[in-house]
Each structure stands twice: as C-alpha cells, then as structure tokens.
Amino acid sequence: MSKVRVGLGDRAYDILIGSGAFQAAAGALRTLTEKPSAIVADETVLGLYDGVLEAVFGEMPIITLPSGESAKSFAEYARVSEELLAAGVERGGSVVALGGGVTGDLAGFCAATLRRGCKLVMVPTTLLSQVDSSVGGKTAVNTRAGKNLVGAFHQPSLVVIDTDFLASLPPRELLAGYAEVVKYGALGDESFFAWLERHSGTVLACEEEALRHVIETSCRMKAEVVAEDEREAGRRALLNLGHTFGHAVEAEAGYGGGVLHGEAVALGMAMAARFSVARGLAAQADADRLERHLASVGLPTRLAALNGFDASAETLLGHMMQDKKVEGGTLTLILMRRLGEAFVAKDQDQRVVLEFLEKERALAPS
Numbered sequence: 001m002s003k004v005r006v007g008l009g010d011r012a013y014d015i016l017i018g019s020g021a022f023q024a025a026a027g028a029l030r031t032l033t034e035k036p037s038a039i040v041a042d043e044t045v046l047g048l049y050d051g052v053l054e055a056v057f058g059e060m061p062i063i064t065l066p067s068g069e070s071a072k073s074f075a076e077y078a079r080v081s082e083e084l085l086a087a088g089v090e091r092g093g094s095v096v097a098l099g100g101g102v103t104g105d106l107a108g109f110c111a112a113t114l115r116r117g118c119k120l121v122m123v124p125t126t127l128l129s130q131v132d133s134s135v136g137g138k139t140a141v142n143t144r145a146g147k148n149l150v151g152a153f154h155q156p157s158l159v160v161i162d163t164d165f166l167a168s169l170p171p172r173e174l175l176a177g178y179a180e181v182v183k184y185g186a187l188g189d190e191s192f193f194a195w196l197e198r199h200s201g202t203v204l205a206c207e208e209e210a211l212r213h214v215i216e217t218s219c220r221m222k223a224e225v226v227a228e229d230e231r232e233a234g235r236r237a238l239l240n241l242g243h244t245f246g247h248a249v250e251a252e253a254g255y256g257g258g259v260l261h262g263e264a265v266a267l268g269m270a271m272a273a274r275f276s277v278a279r280g281l282a283a284q285a286d287a288d289r290l291e292r293h294l295a296s297v298g299l300p301t302r303l304a305a306l307n308g309f310d311a312s313a314e315t316l317l318g319h320m321m322q323d324k325k326v327e328g329g330t331l332t333l334i335l336m337r338r339l340g341e342a343f344v345a346k347d348q349d350q351r352v353v354l355e356f357l358e359k360e361r362a363l364a365p366s
C-alpha cells in the first residue's frame, strides 16, 4: 500500500492507495469513527460491498444515496443531513463517504455543515473519485443555475483508495474517470501524458500496476497543488482545465446521466485546446494530439458526438457565465500553452467565446 500526504499543516491527511487498502486501513478507519459516526453510501456500491463494509465498521449506521448525478441536490443534502442527525453523529464523529464523486461531494457537504463541521473520511469507489474528487476538500451540490454552485471547502481526515472496488465499475464510468487522469497530464506533465498514450490499454483493462501508477501520480499532483493553494486563489484553478466548457454541457444536458462529468471534461479539454489554438496561444499539433488520445479511448471530443445535444452557443455561454471563476462579470478560462502546460487566462472576451462556440457547434464528429 502506498501513501501520499496532503500537506495542510494541522489539517494534513494521508491518502492510502492499493489493492486491499480498505481492509488494511481498518484500524485507522475504526479510530476515526470511535465517536458517533455514520456511513453515507451509494446504493449500488452498498449492494455490492455491504459485507466488506460490515467487516470493517461493524454495526455503524448507514445512509444510502441513490446512484447518479441527480443525488447531488438540495433535497438529498437535506435528507442525508437529517438522517445523520437522527443517527446521532456528533461533532467529534465522522461521516464516511463510500461511493463515487457524487457521494463524496454530497456527503462531504453534509460533513462540512453538520453541527458546523464534523470529520469526513473518503472511501472512493470509482476511478474518477480515486484520482480526483476524494482529495482536496471541494464539496458541493448542483443547483438550477449550474454545477457545484453551493458547497464548501472541507478537507477529509483520511482518504482510503482501494483499487479492488474498480473491478465492478461499468466500463463507461471507468472511461469517464480516465478523462480526469488525462487532465493531469494535459495540464502539468507531458511525460505522464506520453505514458498514458502508451499504456491506456492496461489502465482501462484495470491492470493493478497501471492503476496504481495513474492513481498515485494523479493524487500526488493534486495533493501538491491543494497544499499550495487550498482555496483556488491561483494555481488550483489549473485543475479546472476543461471544466468551464464541460460544466456548461453538463448543466444543459441535465444531471440524469446523459453526459457524465468525465465525458464533459474530455470534451471540455478538447474545446479548451482548440480555443487556445484559435487564440494563437498553442500549436495545432498539441490540440490534435490531445484530441487523438481522448478519441482513441472512446471519449467525446466534439459537441456533435453527444447524442441529441443541440444547445445554442448563447445558451452554452450563459451556463459558462455561472462559473465560479467569473470575476466582475468576466470569464476566466483554463487554456493550454502546450501539452503539459495549462495556464489561467482571465478576462476572456465573451464575443470571441461566442463565435468560438458557434464554430464548435458546426464541427463534425471526429
């Protein structure tokens, strides 16, 4: 089992990674849940792993969350919070989130606000949550106005990443998680991107060593960024590569599984790369290389690849203007200088973005 530390002073925590990590971390998990605590579990995951859960936690109260993005709602936040209180979870106790990014974001927001803040333990079970959402403390629900618009920064006390959970993950979900893996290479590490170009097959076949490598590399990069810029005052915004375009697509598609977060991020990264080229900031060859890799594994890279998606450029821009990086009514985008080097581009001209979106709508599927 390997360990990555998120260096946040007196709120520093470990990420434990490996096959069998959940059972191996049983002692630490029991210590963190000694005071009245509860588990918030994705219902699909609970159905598959209730025995494993009981072996580690015994009789702890379990609150189930419906599977899928629609559970990241005010309604579920209220219901789960009431149930955590009814279960007697105390300020010194923990909320254990067992599931993917939806469970982590929702349970994390409940933990951030329950009795004004109790401990949070992440046990992520999707590739996306293992490489990204379980680390860094962003928690949120979706709102009518857009993705993740109400939430809090609330760091976990421990993250336990057991790669064995991925054995039951549907291929489409695995691929969606892979998009966030590609993001780390694209934004900050060209050699990691090149490694992915050579080894995507072994990663997507869930070969243990390849999985461990991508999870550890991603978590190390995220831990380093979060330790330097916990609340996204600067560098952390790079982790948002592909998200301003991607969240607009997700918001417009609704949160019913039509477009998964990772799929939207893949498309959003390809769009950010093309926008960078259109603005003369990056080379066409780099944008082509990114798109080629995403498309080679089956991720969407163009709006036309999304079945039945026909939002106007104005509608998409409207969603983008709800992004949390908007400052003084102006749009900030994460753009690419080259593969492996993203940067924060403030004050983007909305007319230019609108024209770009119109061209994107006209692009044929790759």
Ligand SMILES: NC(=O)c1ccc[n+]([C@@H]2O[C@H](COP(=O)([O-])OP(=O)(O)OC[C@H]3O[C@@H](n4cnc5c(N)ncnc54)[C@H](O)[C@@H]3O)[C@@H](O)[C@H]2O)c1
Binding pocket: 042, 043, 044, 045, 048, 067, 068, 069, 072, 099, 100, 101, 102, 103, 105, 125, 126, 127, 128, 129, 132, 133, 134, 135, 136, 137, 138, 139, 147, 148, 165, 166, 167, 168, 169, 170, 173, 176, 177, 261, 262
């Ligand atoms: N907080 C952050 O930093 C951060 C980072 C990235 C993404 N996110 C958020 O994460 C969410 C997406 O997370 P996700 O992709 O994990 O989706 P998810 O949580 O909806 O899980 C995907 C699907 O897989 C199922 N599932 C989960 N684990 C399984 C397993 N081991 N075996 C079988 N089925 C399993 C779930 O029931 C669900 O249907 C989005 O809401 C996104 O905004 C947050």
Ligand SMILES: O=C(O)C(=O)C[C@@H](O)[C@H](O)[C@H](O)COP(=O)(O)O
Binding pocket: 132, 136, 138, 147, 148, 180, 232, 236, 237, 239, 240, 243, 324
């Ligand atoms: O941790 C971060 O910072 C990220 O941006 C990671 C993203 O992958 C993630 O989807 C995050 O929830 C998006 O953040 P938001 O601030 O745009 O809601």
Ligand SMILES: [Zn+2]
Binding pocket: 132, 180, 243, 261, 265
């Ligand atoms: Zn994301």
